[in-house]
Amino acid sequence: MGELRPSRLRVRDVLRVGGAGLRARPLRVVLSAVGIAIGIAAMIAVVGISTSSREDLDRQLAALGTNLLTVGPGQSLFGENSHLPDEAIGMIDRIGPVESVTATGRVAGAKVYRSDRIPASQSGGIAVLASRTDLLGTVGATVESGTFLNTATARYPAVVLGAGAAARLGAATGEPVYLGGRWFSVVGVLHPVPLAPELDSAALIGWPVAESTLDFDGYATTVYTRADEQSVEAVQAVLARTANPAAPNEVDVSRPSDALAAKQATETTLNGLLLGLGAVALLVGGVGVANTMVISVLERRPEIGLRRSLGATRGQIRTQFLAESLLLSALGGAGGVVLGVAVTALYATYQGWPSVVPPWATTGGLAATMVIGMVAGLYPAIRASRLSPTEALATP
Template structure:
């Protein structure tokens, strides 16, 4: 009775389902410790794939977080109204009362307009040939323009109730660079429309109204008095409450030009940034595909390592089988070794990927964002790759008969 009980206890101890996780890790780690260089190179293949995937997702997420931050700062409730074309294909015009009519819409909080001053050129001085205008547009501007489009002045001041009636001009960021002007003052002037205008300010880049970057902005009354401006607005910028953006957008055309709403174009500048974000997502998908290929290559490396390990350790397998190890235990040994190898590579790749994301975001002054699903998915992917790569070698090792394995030279 005692002998039978002892045999049952020994059988239960050797049973695969009786092996504790710690035993599997210890047995699986023994094979990695005896071949450190090969294990390192195999884990490196997995690490490169996981690092590539984590870094791609992290950098893309950080970029989108920066875009979202900019949109939150600038506001996504900006709508623009511009003239379209008539039924005959000619350029239409917005009514002179368009801005006043739009301002009566209840949810609208701010309205400002610019008007293109046609046939008016801008030069650094009066000695430059007329054909070298540089493509700078002259626009009449309302005083509320800056606050409406979320722009700021980097040098000098914006137009006010006094300066908008006199030959004073504010330059867009690209215009100032094109004219070689970095400072403002009473002595800084440009030749605009056949007369001198004093530069009183330079704007910073305007993300939601990029057309202002390459413009020279003058006051509305000054444009009518000193230049050939007919007073018709060409672009009306409208700010509204966030919940009412779509409702206001639906009525803007009919409000701006009740007689011909079909001749009015309404757009949302932030949609361009959203489109750019969608493009980034498509590019991210491409890079994720490349990361998956790298991960697959790493899995092949793990499988190759495990197959070679089985071939080299046939004598060890035969000895363990002779001492009573079951096929399940042999299979568990090599499968746990493969999983451990993949897990080490995955953990290292995740750390590298997060570090690369943080470093790149720091250089771009972006917030560092690495989604939790990316890190968790990376670890899960490595375990799946490890299980798939180690399954065949583990089954092959378990099928070796003790006598066949021990007979291997």
């Protein structure tokens, strides 16, 4: 007679036996799976929310344009404040790839108040800026109410308030404000300007009225420049020399869209912290799986002994408990993926962002749970397979 060989467990049999072990202890299984699910959900939510926020920023930049450059006066070699030449705007406008140029100038000493009864020290930090009438199109700003300055109103005491300035003053379109020692009428209020946030806390008046009534020196303090998308870097490289050929080192050139991108990049530190917390939660879940499997081995020693006495091999016992561990982790991982995607979708919807969860995050989350399940179930599976039939059956 030939040597008897134990039959091999088919994949379907392994899953059926492993599932039966989990169904016998539903509460313990659920609690262990929840630990895994929390860790996976935390990691997917962090990645998903971060990606959704970045996608929203990309869409904003695409709508606003990444081709806005700003030019301003810096400091001289001796630390003194410099100013841009009167011809700076015209010279910048003659650069070939430049599409539009506009400017604002700070009106020194002018402050704005809700009324003439407010103490001079309580100005609210609102800057008074002389503005060219073509400002909105270049910086990508829009009017929330009223209108912006035009050729006519720029000569008269009319003011347009940034969103923050209007909120601080409690002023609306059509109401008067006390600016520079005289009354100005609010003709418009702006929406927030992402690429020029300094305008949000400013009161904008016409260039002519600023020079005629508020002793404005006429020097531009910020020149906004739109350049062709393909030539932004080239234009940025020559702006300082063009704006002030005599002292290009006294000119500051910046790109507001880069500042927004840098702000977004700083959030990666917080994301790393949250991912670390998610990993800790996942580790705790793995410990819970291991604990569940070890207790399962101790409770089921008679079952293990019976199966061994009926011919089950060590490898089959080991496969059974390893399958239980993997199924338990897969259950937690699937729940974690669903929970993480749901949290991302809810938060993104609340913020008005597009909901984006990278495929690698969900795939990686499931892969991580399987690795956790394998590691957590390996020791209990080996321990169960090493039990001899007599030792296991002798356990009360």
